[in-house]
Amino acid sequence: MPRSKTQRITRRNFLKLTAGAAAVGPFFVLTPNAFASGKTLNVAKWAHFLPEFDDWFINVVAAEWGKRNDTKVTVDVIPVEEIRERAFAEVTAGKGHDVFVFPWPPAEFHQHVIDHTGIYQTVAAKYGAIQQLAHRSTFSLSNKKYFAFADFWTPSPLHFYQDYWAQIGMPLGPVHFGGLLSGGTRLRDKLGIPCGLAFCPTLEGNVTLHSILYAHRALIFDSGGNLVFNKDVFAARAISLIHALCRESGTSEQLTWPSGGSVSAMLARKTSSTTNAISLLRAAEKQDPKVAGKMWIQPPLIGTSGMGVTALPHVTNCSVVWNFAQNEDGARQFIGDLIDTSRTGYEKSLGVNFPIYPKTVPDIIVRLSKDPQANPPSKYTALKDALHWTPNLGVPGYATPAYMEIFNTSVVPKMVARVAKGESAEDAAAAGAAEMQRIVDKWKQAG
Amino acid sequence: MVVETTVFNSGGRVIAAASPEEGFKVMKGMGKYASLFVTVLALVGLMFLTVPRAVAQQDGSPIGGDADDTFNPPPCDYNDQFYGDNGIDVTQLVGRFGDNNGTTRLTGPPARGNQKNYVADSTCNVKDPNRRNFRILATTGGNSDDNNSPFTCASGNGGPNCANQSFFEPETFEFISILAFVNSQNAFSNSYLRNVGFINGGLQGVQQNPGEDISIGQASLGESPAQTLRGFAMQDIVSNFEAYAALKQTTPQGFASNPCSLAMIKQLQNPNATSVPMPCFPVNDTVVNGQTVSDVATPNLRQDWRFATNRNAMDGSDNNDPVGAITGNVINAPFGYFCDDLLGMWIITYFWVTAPPNDPHCGPIYQSIGAKNGFNTDGTPIVLTAFELNTELEAQGCGAEAKEDLAGNDGGAVWLICPGIPDPRAGGISTDAFLDQVRNSNGIPQNLFLTANFLSLQIFGKFPNELTSKQQSQVRAAATSAATAAN
Numbered sequence: 001m002p003r004s005k006t007q008r009i010t011r012r013n014f015l016k017l018t019a020g021a022a023a024v025g026p027f028f029v030l031t032p033n034a035f036a037s038g039k040t041l042n043v044a045k046w047a048h049f050l051p052e053f054d055d056w057f058i059n060v061v062a063a064e065w066g067k068r069n070d071t072k073v074t075v076d077v078i079p080v081e082e083i084r085e086r087a088f089a090e091v092t093a094g095k096g097h098d099v100f101v102f103p104w105p106p107a108e109f110h111q112h113v114i115d116h117t118g119i120y121q122t123v124a125a126k127y128g129a130i131q132q133l134a135h136r137s138t139f140s141l142s143n144k145k146y147f148a149f150a151d152f153w154t155p156s157p158l159h160f161y162q163d164y165w166a167q168i169g170m171p172l173g174p175v176h177f178g179g180l181l182s183g184g185t186r187l188r189d190k191l192g193i194p195c196g197l198a199f200c201p202t203l204e205g206n207v208t209l210h211s212i213l214y215a216h217r218a219l220i221f222d223s224g225g226n227l228v229f230n231k232d233v234f235a236a237r238a239i240s241l242i243h244a245l246c247r248e249s250g251t252s253e254q255l256t257w258p259s260g261g262s263v264s265a266m267l268a269r270k271t272s273s274t275t276n277a278i279s280l281l282r283a284a285e286k287q288d289p290k291v292a293g294k295m296w297i298q299p300p301l302i303g304t305s306g307m308g309v310t311a312l313p314h315v316t317n318c319s320v321v322w323n324f325a326q327n328e329d330g331a332r333q334f335i336g337d338l339i340d341t342s343r344t345g346y347e348k349s350l351g352v353n354f355p356i357y358p359k360t361v362p363d364i365i366v367r368l369s370k371d372p373q374a375n376p377p378s379k380y381t382a383l384k385d386a387l388h389w390t391p392n393l394g395v396p397g398y399a400t401p402a403y404m405e406i407f408n409t410s411v412v413p414k415m416v417a418r419v420a421k422g423e424s425a426e427d428a429a430a431a432g433a434a435e436m437q438r439i440v441d442k443w444k445q446a447g
Numbered sequence: 448m449v450v451e452t453t454v455f456n457s458g459g460r461v462i463a464a465a466s467p468e469e470g471f472k473v474m475k476g477m478g479k480y481a482s483l484f485v486t487v488l489a490l491v492g493l494m495f496l497t498v499p500r501a502v503a504q505q506d507g508s509p510i511g512g513d514a515d516d517t518f519n520p521p522p523c524d525y526n527d528q529f530y531g532d533n534g535i536d537v538t539q540l541v542g543r544f545g546d547n548n549g550t551t552r553l554t555g556p557p558a559r560g561n562q563k564n565y566v567a568d569s570t571c572n573v574k575d576p577n578r579r580n581f582r583i584l585a586t587t588g589g590n591s592d593d594n595n596s597p598f599t600c601a602s603g604n605g606g607p608n609c610a611n612q613s614f615f616e617p618e619t620f621e622f623i624s625i626l627a628f629v630n631s632q633n634a635f636s637n638s639y640l641r642n643v644g645f646i647n648g649g650l651q652g653v654q655q656n657p658g659e660d661i662s663i664g665q666a667s668l669g670e671s672p673a674q675t676l677r678g679f680a681m682q683d684i685v686s687n688f689e690a691y692a693a694l695k696q697t698t699p700q701g702f703a704s705n706p707c708s709l710a711m712i713k714q715l716q717n718p719n720a721t722s723v724p725m726p727c728f729p730v731n732d733t734v735v736n737g738q739t740v741s742d743v744a745t746p747n748l749r750q751d752w753r754f755a756t757n758r759n760a761m762d763g764s765d766n767n768d769p770v771g772a773i774t775g776n777v778i779n780a781p782f783g784y785f786c787d788d789l790l791g792m793w794i795i796t797y798f799w800v801t802a803p804p805n806d807p808h809c810g811p812i813y814q815s816i817g818a819k820n821g822f823n824t825d826g827t828p829i830v831l832t833a834f835e836l837n838t839e840l841e842a843q844g845c846g847a848e849a850k851e852d853l854a855g856n857d858g859g860a861v862w863l864i865c866p867g868i869p870d871p872r873a874g875g876i877s878t879d880a881f882l883d884q885v886r887n888s889n890g891i892p893q894n895l896f897l898t899a900n901f902l903s904l905q906i907f908g909k910f911p912n913e914l915t916s917k918q919q920s921q922v923r924a925a926a927t928s929a930a931t932a933a934n
Binding site for chain 1: 631632633635637666669670671672673674679680682683686687689710711713714715717718719755794833836837841842843844848849850852853854855856
């Protein structure tokens with residue numbers, strides 16, 4: 001059976017590309033051994049923020065699955081910022097891995113994947129119905145098929161240093177974006193410590209900015225899938241607010257941080273707050289427990305215009321089987337079987353990976369309330385209702401190809417950057433809307 | 448925090464929504480009913496009838512001294528212990544009913560004239576041990592914009608009581624008791640511990656019982672500061688319940704298009720603002736005759752409160768799914784009002800119009816909304832729904848909203864402690880209670896439907912659509928009388 005010719009990356013490059021707290025696991029390929037069937041399964045996955053998870057995924061999940069199924073499994077770990085480019089390379093070539101795992105809904109690739117409905121159906125028999133978050137992240141409205149299979153997601157709570165915020169009379173931290181701006185301004189004026197939300201063209205930057213847009217009713221698409229960005233004042237107002245957050249309470253570095261930059265700044269206590277996956281707090285616990293003790297997490301900030309408490313998922317782990325996969329049957333089985341490992345995966349990710357199927361970790365609430373590493377042990381219980389404040393990318397509709405291209409090409413961070421360079425928020429929003437329209441038109445033509 | 452279960456279930460309604468607040472269900476305006484109601488009032492204006500007020504009470508014989516005494520009692524203030532159990536430091540409350548030996552806010556807003564806002568009532572603590580003996584008379588009415596109330600009929604497909612829905616109750620009303628105001632984050636306790644149930648019963652130690660701890664932020668128990676073992680901070684719970692306040696925008700200097708708070712202006716109206724445009728409307732408390740008057744006291748409001756309850760139906764009637772699985776287009780919200788927000792707290796969202804009523808761009812929008820709902824004395828429209836505020840006003844740059852500074856720098860109320868009355872029927876609104884509602888400059892209640900709804904509940908213990916035609920006539924007459932008396 002022909003092997004894929006995807007480019008393998010070196011550990012050095014890998015670490016370089018994923019610098020910061022979003023550390024990565026070792027690049028690893030299972031060494032060939034005797035598989036009587038001669039079957040192979042090639043998997044590509046994004047580099048998890050916690051390298052321990054990828055170590056386990058490669059050395060245990062993939063390895064044991066291979067033994068059970070008489071299949072040689074290879075796993076390529078790819079930096080988050082390279083995932084999309086690598087996936088496009090494979091679909092362009094019409095060959096590559098059998099399974100490709102994305103940290104966000106890969107709707108852009110829906111024409112190059114199999115229908116994953118059967119996998120969901122198989123899993124449903126064992127673990128129940130799919131969550132709305134997963135459904136709207138992996139279902140194609142255009143062809144009524146599932147273009148991916150989601151097995152876990154990561155919430156994006158607010159992280160803040162309680163000792164900093166207490167000094168400006170807000171010991172419980174900000175609750176709404178207005179409080180973040182006004183309190184953050186006072187905090188920076190008093191302590192010289194800026195707020196540290198990521199506004200840069202990275203995964204965390206896009207998640208943060210799209211969350212702020214949504215929290216301020218600056219919708220990109222409506223629930224019917226129509227492009228509505230900048231059709232009212234909300235878009236420009238939200239962009240202005242983001243700019244104000246950066247200018248008055250933040251730092252210009254927010255706009256240019258590389259992947260993991262906001263995490264590094266928080267770990268160094270150079271910023272007072274950010275939103276991120278709890279891999280940030282986990283990194284703090286590992287690096288300096290005293291610092292971790294001062295870092296609190298809480299649900300996201302309240303938006304305006306009736307949008308309530310909301311934040312998009314930092315990660316929506318979505319696996320696809322390419323329609324050119326050499327081992328489609330094996331790939332189908334592999335990603336369906338991943339659900340059986342969700343419980344251990346939750347543990348190996350130190351609680352970062354929230355299961356799509358709640359039955360796989362039925363005691364998650366207990367685990368959150370008695371975390372052995374947290375100080376205090378109940379610190380992570382703030383996440384117990386995370387599913388309630390976490391809509392899917394693409395909300396209030398689905399994760400469509402156009403939405404995901406807008407997300408992945410950093411249209412929103414680019415708008416924010418334009419304002420930082422002196423352009424008005426209205427002009428930046430108009431330019432962003434034009435770019436979004438171009439993307440929408442392109443996908444309409446693609447069908 | 449103490450856990451209680453929801454008392455009411457409306458029978459399972461499914462709420463579909465495109466966004467957390469707005470939903471598909473937009474309340475019908477009362478406009479199409481207004482003229483009819485006015486006509487009815489005019490017809491029965493002179494027909495005031497004596498009404499048997501005692502019928503609302505459901506305390507069967509014997510009156511007092513038996514188990515049904517505690518059936519649906521009217522609201523009383525919570526006791527200090529219950530505030531503490533729910534994460535609130537009572538020393539930080541502003542204008543708490545009953546404080547200072549029963550003198551704080553005894554009279555004055557929301558009461559008018561010599562009317563008292565509350566009375567001493569020794570049965571409060573008997574009927575509910577979590578209460579203290581001040582029974583609240585001031586019953587604040589407002590609009591629930593979600594139609595999630597089990598008593599909602601405005602959408603035409605409402606709760607179980609809507610079978611005979613008529614023009615008489617076209618809106619969704621909620622009644623609350625504003626017990627106190629919270630002006631800064633410091634009111635939320637970081638740490639609290641109380642043991643419940645400890646027994647030293649003797650018998651050589653046989654009846655020893657260590658009891659249970661109600662705790663907040665106890666590191667020794669593994670709790671994070673300000674959080675319970677459930678992982679909830681009261682502040683986070685309350686963040687899910689927004690009460691919308693509309694302060695008057697007319698000032699001695701003219702119409703004010705923004706609050707006197709730069710931080711509030713920057714939240715939505717103009718994030719680039721560097722100063723407060725004048726004139727502005729105040730958002731801070733004032734002191735009148737030695738009493739602190741909240742910025743959201745009724746005389747400062749241009750319209751009645753609006754409660755955004757469709758993210759969390761107050762009674763769980765939205766089929767909220769805690770697991771988050773697909774069960775139709777259900778909003779899965781984390782908290783229930785009556786089962787998690789035990790103090791009935793709300794975070795206040797102030798909203799205002801951003802242009803004068805005669806503004807060329809916004810004026811027609813105001814007229815359109817006002818044609819449905821009516822107008823405030825200052826010429827701005829009454830806003831009843833999330834759609835009107837968010838989509839018709841704010842999206843067009845004709846309205847804005849904000850919350851006050853969490854550290855208290857704006858000087859007004861950030862949160863309210865104002866529990867909704869779970870069931871306003873059958874004695875939930877006592878015969879000596881009064882309706883706290885916004886009035887026009889001539890003293891007439893701005894929303895007579897609200898008046899009628901309140902009177903129906905107070906007099907007969909029923910919603911208007913549950914009344915007989917004769918009872919309806921009596922309520923109309925009483926409402927007319929109330930309107931006339933206001934003159």
